[in-house]
Amino acid sequence: ETGVTQTPRHLVMGMTNKKSLKCEQHLGHNAMYWYKQSAKKPLELMFVYNFKEQTENNSVPSRFSPECPNSSHLFLHLHTLQPEDSALYLCASSQGETGGSYEQYFGPGTRLTVT
Amino acid sequence: GQNIDQPTEMTATEGAIVQINCTYQTSGFNGLFWYQQHAGEAPTFLSYNVLDGLEEKGRFSSFLSRSKGYSYLLLKELQMKDSASYLCAVRDSNYQLIWGAGTKLIIKP
Numbered sequence: 001e002t003g004v005t006q007t008p009r010h011l012v013m014g015m016t017n018k019k020s021l022k023c024e025q026h027l028g029h030n031a032m033y034w035y036k037q038s039a040k041k042p043l044e045l046m047f048v049y050n051f052k053e054q055t056e057n058n059s060v061p062s063r064f065s066p067e068c069p070n071s072s073h074l075f076l077h078l079h080t081l082q083p084e085d086s087a088l089y090l091c092a093s094s095q096g097e098t099g100g101s102y103e104q105y106f107g108p109g110t111r112l113t114v115t
Numbered sequence: 116g117q118n119i120d121q122p123t124e125m126t127a128t129e130g131a132i133v134q135i136n137c138t139y140q141t142s143g144f145n146g147l148f149w150y151q152q153h154a155g156e157a158p159t160f161l162s163y164n165v166l167d168g169l170e171e172k173g174r175f176s177s178f179l180s181r182s183k184g185y186s187y188l189l190l191k192e193l194q195m196k197d198s199a200s201y202l203c204a205v206r207d208s209n210y211q212l213i214w215g216a217g218t219k220l221i222i223k224p
Contacts, residue, residue, distance in 0.1 A: 002159065004157070042119065042217075043158075045211065090158075101146065101165070103148060103163060104212070105160070106157035106159070
């Protein structure tokens with residue numbers, strides 16, 4: 001248990017569906033992140049929120065839409081996805097976005113399959 | 116562009132020592148991290164280096180040479196539970212983490 005939870009753990013969706021991934025951190029951290037992890041590829045940073053404000057959007061397609069209602073919760077809304085979007089989606093949090101040895105704590109991920 | 120290189124896979128024997136190398140080319144440097152990720156699980160933090168030299172933490176040590184753009188993770192007295200992927204990540208001048216693809220470590224009895 002890292003203090004970061006994600007739901008659902010597994011998700012299968014069609015290309016026309018709309019679904020949302022949820023992340024919650026119980027660590028009192030101020031920064032939260034969404035990553036995409038594909039087999040044998042580096043982690044891809046998608047979005048960063050610091051104190052509820054989005055500070056990074058790494059050229060992510062608009063079919064992925066993040067939402068951060070407060071410092072403890074982060075959502076990733078999905079719509080009209082493509083099969084190549086199938087991957088493990090990881091949420092992480094850290095005490096701050098910059099400075100020091102602020103390591104990131106990861107949730108267990110959502111394994112997404114787009115059919 | 117920014118790049119992190121690590122071997123894709125390594126094999127070692129239980130009780131032995133293994134060194135996992137990481138070389139990086141990034142725009143700026145604000146620290147290097149090592150994470151462990153067991154199959155199907157979340158990455159977990161192992162170590163952080165920002166100054167040159169060796170950081171020791173139990174059976175695991177991490178070394179950094181900023182001038183060479185090089186780090187290694189040293190695992191001693193290997194146990195079967197150390198079978199996992201080991202991820203190297205560098206924080207660049209914008210404080211973004213740039214990740215390597217990970218090294219899958221296989222431990223054999």
